[in-house]
Every structure is written in structure tokens, then in C-alpha cells.
Amino acid sequence: MRPPRVSDRLRFIASLVLPGARLIDVGCDHALLPIYYLLGDPEAKAVAIDNKDGPLRVAAKNVSRWGLDDRLTLIRGDGIPSGLLQAGDCVVIAGLGGVEIGQILTQIESAAAMYVLSPHSRAEVLRETLSQLSLAIVAETVKAEGGRTYLVMTVKPSVKSIMYSDDERWIGPHCLTQLDADFGDAAFLLYMRRLKRHLSRVVRHDPTAASPLARLEQYIGRIDA
Ligand SMILES: C[S@@+](CC[C@H](N)C(=O)[O-])C[C@H]1O[C@@H](n2cnc3c(N)ncnc32)[C@H](O)[C@@H]1O
CATH class of the missing domain: 3.40.50.150 (Vaccinia Virus protein VP39)
Known part of the structure; x- marks a missing residue:
């Protein structure tokens, strides 16, 4: 079957x-x-x-x-x-x-x-x-x-x-290396855009979100440029 x-x-x-x-x-x-x-x-x-x-x-x-x-x-x-x-x-x-x-x-x-x-x-x-x-x-x-x-x-x-850094814990240790490799998969990029939006809300009450948010702003800024 x-x-x-x-x-x-x-x-x-x-x-x-x-x-x-x-x-x-x-x-x-x-x-x-x-x-x-x-x-x-x-x-x-x-x-x-x-x-x-x-x-x-x-x-x-x-x-x-x-x-x-x-x-x-x-x-x-x-x-x-x-x-x-x-x-x-x-x-x-x-x-x-x-x-x-x-x-x-x-x-x-x-x-x-x-x-x-x-x-x-x-x-x-x-x-x-x-x-x-x-x-x-x-x-x-x-x-x-x-x-x-x-x-x-x-x-x-x-x-x-x-032990994970704040960036690794929020973005993921392997996803993080994909950011550096300029990984362009559409699903990955969409996931990271959504995570960035989420982190921009979370950072108002959780300072551990500041560094991963900055990483994602940099990554998405580079893709959108
Ligand atoms: C959204 S479905 C996911 C189905 C499938 N694993 C997938 O990824 O497409 C979640 C299922 O997990 C069951 N579930 C939720 N909590 C559970 C738990 N603690 N133990 C066993 N089943 C659980 C729910 O009844 C539901 O059928």
C-alpha cells in the first residue's frame, strides 16, 4: 500500500x-x-x-x-x-x-x-x-x-x-552559525523575521533578549539591503 x-x-x-x-x-x-x-x-x-x-x-x-x-x-x-x-x-x-x-x-x-x-x-x-x-x-x-x-x-x-550564551539560547546554536553564513532559505528567513519581532517585545521586560535582537536586526538588515 x-x-x-x-x-x-x-x-x-x-x-x-x-x-x-x-x-x-x-x-x-x-x-x-x-x-x-x-x-x-x-x-x-x-x-x-x-x-x-x-x-x-x-x-x-x-x-x-x-x-x-x-x-x-x-x-x-x-x-x-x-x-x-x-x-x-x-x-x-x-x-x-x-x-x-x-x-x-x-x-x-x-x-x-x-x-x-x-x-x-x-x-x-x-x-x-x-x-x-x-x-x-x-x-x-x-x-x-x-x-x-x-x-x-x-x-x-x-x-x-x-552552557548557552543569550544569543545561542534565543536564536539557537546552529541557527546562529547560519546567520553568519548568510543562509538564505526562505523558511529560515521567515522564522528569523518572526523571532526578531517577538524579541523586540520581549526585550522590554527581559534584558537577555537585547543581544540576540541586535544580531537579528543586523542579519535581516543585511538581507534587506
Ligand atoms: C499539534 S499535535 C502534533 C501532532 C504531530 N506530532 C505533528 O507534529 O504533526 C499535538 C498532539 O500532542 C498531544 N499531546 C499534547 N501533550 C501531550 C503529552 N504531554 N503527552 C502525550 N501527548 C500529548 C495532543 O493530544 C495532540 O494530539
């Missing part, structure tokens, strides 16, 4: 999962991401978790429709259930806020091999939580979908301690 039609963002997230890894999709909604992933990797397994009955009903129908009941386990749960994670797992948490993603990661007892995280808000709070948990951001990409822009972070456990 043909794989489900999924957005470019979800296809990109699926491409980041280590081949053969068990995918743990937290906040799975329709479960189209794990279905798409499993149809591309016949040996892999997945667990899809959601904390609401409505999405899980749709997910269950989709899992049966694509004949994946023996490879995809659906769980009703808040975050990652205790004892579920195994060392080689890849955890995806996409489409939740950065604060909530951070809370879910803080509650898990053992490390996964990697995490793909896509917060729809408060990425700076998530980066702070990741540094406290010694989880290193190894890549950041911006994807556009339906007029919105989504940050996608690839994250791995680190033995080194991690």
Missing part, C-alpha cells in the same frame, strides 16, 4: 530517525509520522503516544488501514511511560510547546540514542532545559508548513556540560 501523504516537515523528521531505530512518537495525533517511517523501513518498530482519546482513535484506524498493528504500538499516556525507553530508541516530540517538551524530557529516567524535537513555541526555554539535562543540540533546521514555520532540532546525549 502507498504510504500516507505527509507534510514536508514530517517527511524531514522521519528522515532524521536513525535507520532501524525504534521510533517513540510522543504527541502522535494521527500517527502518520510513525506510519510513514515504518513503511520506509520494513525492519523497524514504533510506539506512538498521545494523551487524548480522539487523536488515538484516528491513529488506531490509520494503523489498521496501513496494516501495521504488529509493528506500531499505540499508548494513551502523558509523556513517555516509565520503563518504556530503550538505549537505541529515537524519540520524536513535535508540535508541542517548548516548555511541555522540556517537562516530558525531564521526567524520563533513561537516555534514548537521539531525540528529534520540534517546539511550536518557547524554543529558548527548551534549549535551557536541554543544557540542564546534558542533551546537546547537534542540528537545527527550519521547515515551513501552511504559512507557519517550525524549528526541528536533532538532539543527542552529551558527556560534556553545555
Whole structure:
């Protein structure tokens, strides 16, 4: 059977999962991401978790429709259930806020091999939580979908301690290097324009936003010149 039609963002997230890894999709909604992933990797397994009955009903129908009941386990749960994670797992948490993603990661007892995280808000709070948990951001990409822009972070456990500057925490350590490289991707530029507008409001009550705001003003000024 043909794989489900999924957005470019979800296809990109699926491409980041280590081949053969068990995918743990937290906040799975329709479960189209794990279905798409499993149809591309016949040996892999997945667990899809959601904390609401409505999405899980749709997910269950989709899992049966694509004949994946023996490879995809659906769980009703808040975050990652205790004892579920195994060392080689890849955890995806996409489409939740950065604060909530951070809370879910803080509650898990053992490390996964990697995490793909896509917060729809408060990425700076998530980066702070990741540094406290010694989880290193190894890549950041911006994807556009339906007029919105989504940050996608690839994250791995680190033995080194991690401390982010204000610029890195607000803009992202890898996005920051893309500013210097004059990265011209349309989704990235749109994301940075929106972040600049957000920072110009935040700076009125949070002085840590001043330096990243200046960096973005400089970057966008250069693009618009
Ligand atoms: C906006 S949808 C995102 C769906 C999909 N991950 C994506 O990126 O397209 C968020 C889903 O996460 C679920 N959710 C929110 N908080 C959750 C939590 N703490 N644990 C499990 N599921 C959660 C919601 O019920 C909803 O189905």
C-alpha cells in the first residue's frame, strides 16, 4: 500500500530517525509520522503516544488501514511511560510547546540514542532545559508548513556540560552559525523575521533578549539591503 501523504516537515523528521531505530512518537495525533517511517523501513518498530482519546482513535484506524498493528504500538499516556525507553530508541516530540517538551524530557529516567524535537513555541526555554539535562543540540533546521514555520532540532546525549550564551539560547546554536553564513532559505528567513519581532517585545521586560535582537536586526538588515 502507498504510504500516507505527509507534510514536508514530517517527511524531514522521519528522515532524521536513525535507520532501524525504534521510533517513540510522543504527541502522535494521527500517527502518520510513525506510519510513514515504518513503511520506509520494513525492519523497524514504533510506539506512538498521545494523551487524548480522539487523536488515538484516528491513529488506531490509520494503523489498521496501513496494516501495521504488529509493528506500531499505540499508548494513551502523558509523556513517555516509565520503563518504556530503550538505549537505541529515537524519540520524536513535535508540535508541542517548548516548555511541555522540556517537562516530558525531564521526567524520563533513561537516555534514548537521539531525540528529534520540534517546539511550536518557547524554543529558548527548551534549549535551557536541554543544557540542564546534558542533551546537546547537534542540528537545527527550519521547515515551513501552511504559512507557519517550525524549528526541528536533532538532539543527542552529551558527556560534556553545555552552557548557552543569550544569543545561542534565543536564536539557537546552529541557527546562529547560519546567520553568519548568510543562509538564505526562505523558511529560515521567515522564522528569523518572526523571532526578531517577538524579541523586540520581549526585550522590554527581559534584558537577555537585547543581544540576540541586535544580531537579528543586523542579519535581516543585511538581507534587506
Ligand atoms: C499539534 S499535535 C502534533 C501532532 C504531530 N506530532 C505533528 O507534529 O504533526 C499535538 C498532539 O500532542 C498531544 N499531546 C499534547 N501533550 C501531550 C503529552 N504531554 N503527552 C502525550 N501527548 C500529548 C495532543 O493530544 C495532540 O494530539
